[in-house]
Amino acid sequence: xxxxxxxPILSASFGGKFPTPKMNFGKTKFNMGExxxxxxxxxxxxxxxxxxxxxxxxxxxxxxxxxxQAIFTAYFLSIAALPFLKxxxxxxxxxxxxxFLTDILFISTAIYLGGIKDVDLFIIFxxxxxxxxxxxxxxxxxxxxxxxxxxxxxxxxxxxxxxFNTDTDILVRFPFLFVAAALSGYMxxxxxxxxxxxxxxxxxxxxxAEQADSSSQKLFETNRKLKSLLEYxxxxxxxxxxxxxxxQKDGKVRTFNAGARQITGFIEAEMADRRLxxxxxxxxxxxxxxxxxxAEGRSFLQDHLELKTDRSEAVPVTLETTVLRGGNGEVIGxxxxxxxxxxLRQMETQLLRSxxxxxxxxxxxxxxxxxxxxxxxxxxxxxxxxAKLEEPSLKKYADIIASEVVRMDGIVNDVLDYxxxxxxxxxxxxxxxxxxxxxxxxxxKTESAEILVESALSPLLPKIPLDIPxxxxxxxxxxxxxxxxxAPGGKLFLKTRxxxxxxxxxxxxxxxxxxxxxxxxxxxxxAVSVGDSGCGIPRENLSKLFHPxxxxxxxxxxxxxxxxxKIIASHGGTLDVESELGKGSTFTFYLPLAEE
Amino acid sequence: MTxxxxxxxxxxxxxASRFLYSEELTEAGYRVLTAANxxxxxxxxxxxxxxxxxxxxxMPDMHAMEMIPLxxxxxxxxxxxxxxxxxxxxxxxxxxxxxxSGFFAKxxxxxxxxxxxxxxxxxxxxxVV
Numbered sequence: 001x002x003x004x005x006x007x008p009i010l011s012a013s014f015g016g017k018f019p020t021p022k023m024n025f026g027k028t029k030f031n032m033g034e035x036x037x038x039x040x041x042x043x044x045x046x047x048x049x050x051x052x053x054x055x056x057x058x059x060x061x062x063x064x065x066x067x068x069q070a071i072f073t074a075y076f077l078s079i080a081a082l083p084f085l086k087x088x089x090x091x092x093x094x095x096x097x098x099x100f101l102t103d104i105l106f107i108s109t110a111i112y113l114g115g116i117k118d119v120d121l122f123i124i125f126x127x128x129x130x131x132x133x134x135x136x137x138x139x140x141x142x143x144x145x146x147x148x149x150x151x152x153x154x155x156x157x158x159x160x161x162x163x164f165n166t167d168t169d170i171l172v173r174f175p176f177l178f179v180a181a182a183l184s185g186y187m188x189x190x191x192x193x194x195x196x197x198x199x200x201x202x203x204x205x206x207x208x209a210e211q212a213d214s215s216s217q218k219l220f221e222t223n224r225k226l227k228s229l230l231e232y233x234x235x236x237x238x239x240x241x242x243x244x245x246x247x248q249k250d251g252k253v254r255t256f257n258a259g260a261r262q263i264t265g266f267i268e269a270e271m272a273d274r275r276l277x278x279x280x281x282x283x284x285x286x287x288x289x290x291x292x293x294x295a296e297g298r299s300f301l302q303d304h305l306e307l308k309t310d311r312s313e314a315v316p317v318t319l320e321t322t323v324l325r326g327g328n329g330e331v332i333g334x335x336x337x338x339x340x341x342x343x344l345r346q347m348e349t350q351l352l353r354s355x356x357x358x359x360x361x362x363x364x365x366x367x368x369x370x371x372x373x374x375x376x377x378x379x380x381x382x383x384x385x386x387a388k389l390e391e392p393s394l395k396k397y398a399d400i401i402a403s404e405v406v407r408m409d410g411i412v413n414d415v416l417d418y419x420x421x422x423x424x425x426x427x428x429x430x431x432x433x434x435x436x437x438x439x440x441x442x443x444x445k446t447e448s449a450e451i452l453v454e455s456a457l458s459p460l461l462p463k464i465p466l467d468i469p470x471x472x473x474x475x476x477x478x479x480x481x482x483x484x485x486x487a488p489g490g491k492l493f494l495k496t497r498x499x500x501x502x503x504x505x506x507x508x509x510x511x512x513x514x515x516x517x518x519x520x521x522x523x524x525x526x527a528v529s530v531g532d533s534g535c536g537i538p539r540e541n542l543s544k545l546f547h548p549x550x551x552x553x554x555x556x557x558x559x560x561x562x563x564x565x566k567i568i569a570s571h572g573g574t575l576d577v578e579s580e581l582g583k584g585s586t587f588t589f590y591l592p593l594a595e596e
Numbered sequence: 597m598t599x600x601x602x603x604x605x606x607x608x609x610x611x612a613s614r615f616l617y618s619e620e621l622t623e624a625g626y627r628v629l630t631a632a633n634x635x636x637x638x639x640x641x642x643x644x645x646x647x648x649x650x651x652x653x654x655m656p657d658m659h660a661m662e663m664i665p666l667x668x669x670x671x672x673x674x675x676x677x678x679x680x681x682x683x684x685x686x687x688x689x690x691x692x693x694x695x696x697s698g699f700f701a702k703x704x705x706x707x708x709x710x711x712x713x714x715x716x717x718x719x720x721x722x723x724v725v
Contacts, residue, residue: 368681369681369682370681372681372702372703373610373612373613373681373702374610374612375702375703376610376612376613376616376679376681376702376703376704377610377612377613377615377616378703379703379704380613380616380617380620380703380704380706381612381616383706384616384619384620405703409703416682
């Protein structure tokens with residue numbers, strides 16, 4: 001990942017565009033300081049010549065000659081003009097050569113015209129050559145040295161009348177002048193070279209620093225992008241409800257997402273970096289399939305698996321593993337996805353139940369109808385008998401037949417109620433009000449049974465569409481059941497809440513396989529609970545509770561809860577029960593809010 | 597001497613029920629004709645003068661909802677009572693515009709039935725036999 005990001009950045013910054021710093025070899029650049037030195041030096045030469053002329057030959061009238069004055073004035077002006085010249089002019093090699101040649105010519109002419117004698121001119125020439133060398137290369141210095149030597153020799157001849165001086169051996173002085181020129185020229189060149197080198201290095205440094213700066217900027221940017229990408233992937237993993245466990249090739253857990261935590265109860269911090277065989281006992285089934293996936297490089301699917309959570313609850317799951325391959329197709333790990341099937345299994349059961357119930361209901365309705373016809377005759381004839389019989393005991397027998405038929409008729413009517421699919425007339429209603437009214441309606445019953453009613457009604461409930469008489473029937477049924485299950489001194493709890501849960505989408509299909517076609521939406525719902533501190537329901541009865549005709553009461557058709565469930569279902573809701581033997585039961589129905 | 601007597605046609609496939617109604621109504625002084633299915637009932641309506649029809653809803657050959665329109669074609673004003681094991685079907689019949697004079701759920705309360713018949717036939721000119 002990092003490589004793929006770093007590569008383009010490097011090629012973008014260095015790809016063939018590495019700039020060569022501009023070098024100024026062959027060009028000597030003076031800065032302001034050097035320009036001043038040059039002015040000072042020339043002024044000194046000017047002064048030295050003036051002093052020489054003045055002191056060495058006091059009686060000489062030539063000092064005031066017009067020619068000499070003109071030369072001195074010209075030279076002085078050339079010095080005075082220097083500070084006004086452009087810096088790069090001063091830095092120009094040819095210009096400097098001209099300056100130094102002018103100096104030498106000036107000195108020579110001044111000496112020649114001034115008629116200075118017995119002065120060691122060599123010092124002045126030597127100084128000029130040496131100074132010029134400081135700012136020139138070897139070739140130019142040599143040129144100046146040759147000109148100096150020629151003028152020196154010429155002046156020597158003119159002043160002394162002979163080429164070879166006995167005091168100062170000119171043959172020694174000439175080579176010395178050249179050696180000095182060469183040496184100083186070489187030193188100047190070397191100094192310049194070093195200066196250039198330093199400058200080049202400085203430029204290079206600056207360039208590298210800039211590069212480093214922009215590179216670190218890009219690295220920072222890349223880092224930021226990577227960070228946000230990581231965060232994004234982390235969020236995706238954390239938001240998926242499916243449990244995802246990823247192990248590396250060496251069997252160490254790399255990822256253990258929030259979904260996995262939700263299902264298993266174990267947290268990522270504890271599972272990360274554990275080896276498969278070090279995972280908790282409860283995760284063994286997952287670990288073993290992951291191990292096989294790694295070992296065999298194949299994917300596995302295990303349906304109807306039960307995982308124990310950290311609280312030892314069994315969660316029905318579907319486990320699927322896939323081989324995790326790297327960019328080159330090599331196995332780098334394995335992924336396990338764990339889907340919590342609790343809800344789906346519950347829905348399957350509910351669907352199965354409601355399908356069975358509706359079939360049963362239809363049959364019950366058919367049977368009830370068939371029973372009604374004989375009842376009609378039995379009832380009619382028993383009454384006729386009773387009317388016609390005069391013997392009291394016989395009359396009584398006939399009356400008993402008639403009253404038993406009435407009872408049978410009541411049961412049959414319950415069955416028909418259950419099977420009948422009446423239309424629901426919903427209108428926005430206040431659930432809390434309905435609960436409170438129903439509880440008040442049953443006040444007498446709960447008081448006589450010495451049961452304390454505790455209500456906790458959420459003030460946040462919006463109005464929801466209800467068929468009030470039908471939902472009231474449900475509440476009555478649940479409350480009466482609770483009262484019957486609770487001994488005197490017990491408690492009854494009425495509770496309403498606003499919660500979020502999965503609700504079948506309204507447009508979903510009906511009939512066979514509806515569960516699998518239907519979409520379930522996360523939606524807000526109103527939950528209404530009726531609880532009691534009664535005897536509780538044995539575990540084996542819990543699953544049968546909503547079966548029609550299932551009853552533990554001596555009298556009763558066993559259709560009450562079935563009918564309740566049907567009514568709630570017709571509102572798009574569900575009815576659930578939780579119960580603990582000896583501690584009590586809580587029936588809760590969930591009603592979806594109105595669609596917006 | 598002519599005796600003023602009302603004729604009631606009973607259409608009921610259940611023999612026991614048919615016998616019960618017949619006994620009760622005969623005893624109450626009506627002339628009772630019985631039919632075990634829809635076609636028999638329609639045949640009797642053609643041949644005989646009938647003052648009131650009492651019919652079951654579900655009969656082997658036809659449903660009351662099929663039979664009533666056929667009856668109404670020739671006898672638009674004939675009072676019709678419906679008795680059935682199905683509860684709460686009164687609305688269905690009324691909505692269909694069948695002009696039903698009464699609906700009785702089984703088991704039928706005989707006293708109520710006889711009262712209703714008496715009221716219905718009170719203003720009607722009985723047939724002469």
